[in-house]
């Protein structure tokens with residue numbers, strides 16, 4: 001199968017596993033490492049695509065699960081694909097829907113969160129009476145979080161949905177476990193994910209061949225294995241060398257709940273095993289301190305809903321850490337959110353104005369704060385890229401983390 005328009009080139013390596021490169025897709029080239037803002041339902045909430053472009057976004061990610069439920073993947077196909085449908089001319093990514101069917105579907109979002117101190121038992125993950133998603137060896141049956149209707153995702157259906165949505169990069173359908181599942185369960189989930197990965201490659205090949213008129217879509221395999229070194233390495237070796245229907249994965253995602261303290265170690269295990277010349281994506285991680293850890297351990301791209309989600313609750317990034325602009329002290333703070341920031345919001349508005357908008361429940365609050373937070377994170381990863389090229393990554397990290405205060409627990 002011809003790889004029409006997808007390639008990855010590494011221009012610079014080190015320190016450690018870090019690298020800077022570029023990824024070419026049918027909708028444009030991305031410089032890596034880079035941060036991918038999330039537009040869950042084919043929109044970064046409250047911000048125009050042109051504005052996302054202006055603030056430096058090279059690529060956007062949408063969620064297959066959400067678009068499958070609404071408006072339906074066939075609608076996006078008919079519209080000419082995700083990029084055209086949402087008027088974002090650049091590259092796009094979809095996740096497989098696996099994480100959402102198991103988190104939103106099951107209704108145990110909090111258990112998939114990063115704090116593992118509270119629970120550790122399979123039955124906590126899904127109490128029978130609350131269980132809205134059921135995993136079997138063939139796929140996942142789940143209840144829509146919108147109207148309670150029943151649906152089923154299999155690897156084949158996930159591939160069909162993602163081909164219809166038409167993003168430049170897609171992910172294989174995997175079973176996303178939590179840190180609270182037992183090791184025994186992690187092993188069986190990993191076996192399922194491996195079998196599903198082969199089925200994704202087969203279906204991807206079939207769809208690519210039968211939809212020759214469409215731009216090539218790259219497929220990334222997803223590495224699970226929770227916090228276990230042997231399982232993570234095994235999964236990376238397995239998917240890294242996997243071939244079926246004469247094709248292999250174009251890149252890889254590192255998935256699953258990841259304890260903040262073990263993040264770098266786990267990414268390191270995985271990236272030591274995966275083929276060096278293929279792109280690595282870290283799924284759902286976006287806190288500044290974690291982005292440094294990801295980059296130095298060989299991650300090329302990140303996605304996270306965090307910058308826009310917290311922006312809408314008036315939580316804003318600065319070089320010194322996050323603060324809540326709705327709080328009383330900012331009522332008369334006639335200064336930008338961050339005087340080091342080059343975004344549209346910081347160039348034109350004050351903390352006092354943002355404070356007023358949030359207090360008054362004005363919708364412009366979401367737009368202006370999202371522009372700032374997305375710019376802050378996109379720019380930070382761009383700065384990391386430049387620092388890798390200049391050989392100053394360690395200095396940037398020291399300088400940034402020296403002044404940036406973060407909450408060690410729950411800062412995701």
Ligand SMILES: [Zn+2]
Nearest residue numbers: 341343346372
């Ligand atoms: Zn700003």
